[in-house]
Amino acid sequence: MNRNQPPPDRQRAHPIRRTRLPGRWHQRLVLDDGRTLWLRPIEPADAEPIRQTFSLLSPEEVRMRFQHPIKELKGDLLRRLTQIDPRTHFALVVAEPLPPGQALVGAVARLAIEEGGRRGEFGILVSRFLAGKGLGHLLMRQIIRWARLKRLEEIHGDVLEENDAMLALAESLGFRRERVPDDPGIVRVRLSLRPPTAKDLSRTNPD
Numbered sequence: 001m002n003r004n005q006p007p008p009d010r011q012r013a014h015p016i017r018r019t020r021l022p023g024r025w026h027q028r029l030v031l032d033d034g035r036t037l038w039l040r041p042i043e044p045a046d047a048e049p050i051r052q053t054f055s056l057l058s059p060e061e062v063r064m065r066f067q068h069p070i071k072e073l074k075g076d077l078l079r080r081l082t083q084i085d086p087r088t089h090f091a092l093v094v095a096e097p098l099p100p101g102q103a104l105v106g107a108v109a110r111l112a113i114e115e116g117g118r119r120g121e122f123g124i125l126v127s128r129f130l131a132g133k134g135l136g137h138l139l140m141r142q143i144i145r146w147a148r149l150k151r152l153e154e155i156h157g158d159v160l161e162e163n164d165a166m167l168a169l170a171e172s173l174g175f176r177r178e179r180v181p182d183d184p185g186i187v188r189v190r191l192s193l194r195p196p197t198a199k200d201l202s203r204t205n206p207d
């Protein structure tokens with residue numbers, strides 16, 4: 001196999017052709033409908049395009065991502081989302097193949113390491129113009145990869161209980177669901193990243 005091509009997502013209904021670009025997390029993506037996009041870490045210059053295109057998101061998409069309505073993305077929140085501390089935060093975008101600042105951003109996934117340094121919380125949004133193309137799955141896999149490199153023991157996210165798409169995506173990646181006490185509308189999805197102990201293995205494989 002060509003060293004510049006990560007394995008294609010063959011098993012998926014919407015395979016994404018990926019080619020590595022210079023930079024550890026940079027890839028050129030070609031979707032099954034021919035659209036070409038770049039996967040890359042978020043840059044402070046993405047703030048303005050993200051602010052401008054936030055209004056294109058439906059109230060439902062925003063509510064699913066943030067669990068409450070937000071009219072505008074600006075100020076502190078926008079800064080926190082786009083100017084991240086790489087020691088404790090990781091954020092990738094899927095954007096037009098243009099320099100940051102000029103490129104429209106169609107999807108963002110992030111992970112924030114929590115106090116104590118052992119767990120991380122993720123958030124993800126793939127806009128409906130790009131949804132159902134395998135990008136959510138690809139972004140979550142990259143988030144998990146970063147979490148493993150950081151030797152986190154677990155990552156989790158809070159998902160509205162009616163968010164079938166995210167719950168199905170999380171489940172397909174091995175996340176387990178649990179209730180959040182005092183918050184009946186939220187499901188917490190958790191993925192344990194600890195290597196299985198001999199005891200765990202003997203439970204799943206009695207041989």
Ligand SMILES: CC(C)(COP(=O)(O)OP(=O)(O)OC[C@H]1O[C@@H](n2cnc3c(N)ncnc32)[C@H](O)[C@@H]1OP(=O)(O)O)[C@@H](O)C(=O)NCCC(=O)NCCS
Pocket residue numbers: 012013014061064065122123124125126127130131132133134135136137138157158159163164165166168169172
């Ligand atoms: C949830 C979300 C990230 C999925 O992104 P996506 O790029 O559309 O997902 P993918 O195309 O990679 O699909 C991955 C899996 O998700 C599930 N899925 C995606 N869309 C679905 C839908 N509309 N209904 C049910 N399952 C769905 C499927 O299991 C799918 O796997 P499959 O294609 O093998 O069947 C996207 O819909 C989104 O950003 N929603 C709004 C924000 C949000 O809900 N964020 C989560 C809280 S942090």
